[in-house]
Amino acid sequence: MTGATGTPGLNPVAPTPEGVRTAADVVTPELVAQLTKGVAGSGSTAVHTPFTGEKLADLPEATPEDVHKAFEQARAAQVVWAQVPVRQRAAVLLRFHDLLLERQAEVLDLIQLETGKARLHAHEEVQAVAVAARHYGRGAAAYLRPKRHTGAIPTLTRVTELRHPRGVVGQIVPWNYPLELSVGDALPAFVAGNAVVMKPDTESALTALWARDLLIEAGLPAEAFQVVIGAGPVVGPEVVRRGDYVSFTGSTRTGREVAQSAAARLVGVSLELGGKNAMLVLDDADLDKAAAGAVRACFSSAGQLCISIERLYVHESVADAFLERFAARTRAMRLGTALAYGADMGSLAGERQLEAVKRHVEEAVAKGAKIVAGGVARPDIGPYFYEPTILDGVEAPMAVCNEETFGPVVSVYRVKDEDEAILLANATPYGLNASVWTKDGRRGRAVAARLRTGTVNVNEGYAAAYGSVQSPMGGMKDSGLGRRHGSEGILKYTEAQTVAHQRLLPMAPSLGMDDEKYAAFMSRSLRLMKAFRLR
Known part of the structure; x- marks a missing residue:
């Protein structure tokens, strides 16, 4: 295939330790x-x-x-x-x-x-x-405990959720x-x-x-x-x-x-x-940490992860230096099948995933994209293995630019500033996850707030936000409805019920008041509740 790395660039195979269990x-x-x-x-x-x-x-x-x-x-x-x-x-x-x-x-x-x-x-x-x-x-x-709320008339209306x-x-x-x-x-x-x-x-x-x-x-x-x-x-x-x-x-x-x-x-x-998640490498990022983070963000579970990164927007002033580091780490990843620790990446799940990855990479290369790392299947390891792949020079007409690949393929794009990176990162119907890399935490959080995704990780790919289970996790736009965590x-797995217990006086004219006096009494009460800052 045009643009493939060739045999000298193949990812190494992780050795299988002795005594490892088999499927049987x-x-x-x-x-x-x-x-x-x-x-x-x-x-x-x-x-x-x-x-x-x-x-x-x-x-x-x-x-x-x-x-x-x-x-x-x-x-x-x-x-x-x-x-x-x-x-x-x-x-x-x-x-x-x-x-x-x-x-x-x-x-x-x-x-x-x-x-x-x-x-x-x-x-x-x-x-x-x-x-x-x-x-x-x-x-x-x-x-799940019952919660008390302020009632329609304080002290007279007792409300429990x-x-x-x-x-x-x-x-x-x-x-x-x-x-x-x-x-x-x-x-x-x-x-x-x-x-x-x-x-x-x-x-x-x-x-x-x-x-x-x-x-x-x-x-x-x-x-x-x-x-x-x-x-x-x-x-x-x-x-x-x-x-x-x-x-x-x-x-x-x-x-x-x-x-x-x-x-x-x-x-x-x-x-x-689904997701077509973006990672932004700003001009002040620690490039070694960003490159290591990109490997985790792009190739965990062979990229078969809804919140993994498929688009990399890198500031043009650091793009070449970042890409050199990222490609070197990617080419060094060990592939393997052993039921043991040691491999850096495993297999795709089946023929359907393998064909989708091949289609995206081959079409991109045919239309002018360059393979920086990977780009080849590895049947010598297993029937559905495909190398972790970095594409450069990807443009909008290519399917890999906008379609979710759901495999170990990431495209690199150079940007002139963070505004362009944010604009391009948001230019997708998806909005699941994003990643921002910078030495300035305040800057990273400010950029994160401008991204239209359900989670954003600063100086991590996806695990920091996903693992923070006190906070909600889910997608915007075409990436879903509702949240987990x-x-x-x-x-979301419950039905809310409000129980309101009215005491002493009814929510109606009483104590000799006619309709007009009751309306006036309630109007004064509403003004007082606002003055006392009741919610």
Whole structure:
């Protein structure tokens, strides 16, 4: 392919340590039987590993009737679960937190086998879920406690805000982060008193099933967490049709369909969708730190991350120096398949992702872009491996400029100042995540406030904002609706109820007042409430 780096520039292969487990060692018949216990499904569907393409296991495949039964069981269990005091529900999350960290090696193996990602990138999921479990385990009681508010007439109107669970949450989960985007999003729903019917992607369902099994061990009623596995067009719509609330993570196109279906039933929905995220390297950035950060931001999980960086806007005065550092680090990244630490990047998830990456890179090169690093597939390592790739000279007509690649490909653009960088970063229908690099923290935060994205990281790629779970995380524009984390991440799974107790006097003429005197009395009262700065 024109512009490819050639054999001398190929990324090195990470060595496989002795005694490393194989797929057969990890996914045993006994494990599959344990994880699928109680899982609805009258058919059978297979899970494969992208490392080799081989089959890992056969899992139960749900029909629409199976989905209906799963919701019936979840609804019965939810009524009982909602009566459990919130602190006892929260204790389940804290036990789950400890079990997850104790047995993390088990799920790291599964995540790697099902997604093809490097082990350190799999550990990001363990970190994220543990943090969410701790946060909501410690904070759920405060988020959900009854809240007193000022009433219509102070002292006479006593108002309390209550939070009730929505019922059964329908959750649709993608393949790329099978632990974090499955149980990580379900934890606040459970602690709020809901049950969950989850549809994971088939190719990463073992991880979701493992998380379910661990939550049950931590004390969650098994019937409150239903998993239905099957083809998206068959099972997905059934989950959306039956949920009292819908949580979806995936493509913007499918997200629109989910939103329309939920809206027709007048049920709430949260959507985390696509991104074409930008990183801004300002003229005063520490270039070595920015280059190392760009490797993490662009190539974690082989770029198969909604909040990873696909566009780099670099000030023209430092562009060449930055690109030299970034390219050197990228070319040195080790690729590998071992169920062990050591590889810097793993595989793409499958043929569809590999073809999308190839199409974007080949079209860009054909139209004049230059490959600075990478640009070639690596079937010598595994069927879906593709080198981490940097493109220079990308222009708007090229698909890689505006379309989400969802792979290890980033385009570099030179800008004359921060205003141009901000303008170009915002010139996209997406608005999920962004990154700003500068030695001046105040300047970085000021630039961040001008970016139209749900999260912005200063001197980090994505992990700083995502890991700050007291704060909301989600997308603007075509990148979604609603937020995970923080108060919004749990309150979205509840219905608010206002209880107003009127005492002594009614909200009507009384004490001998006629309508006119009552209106005058209320007008004076309203003026006084404003004067006393009552809200």
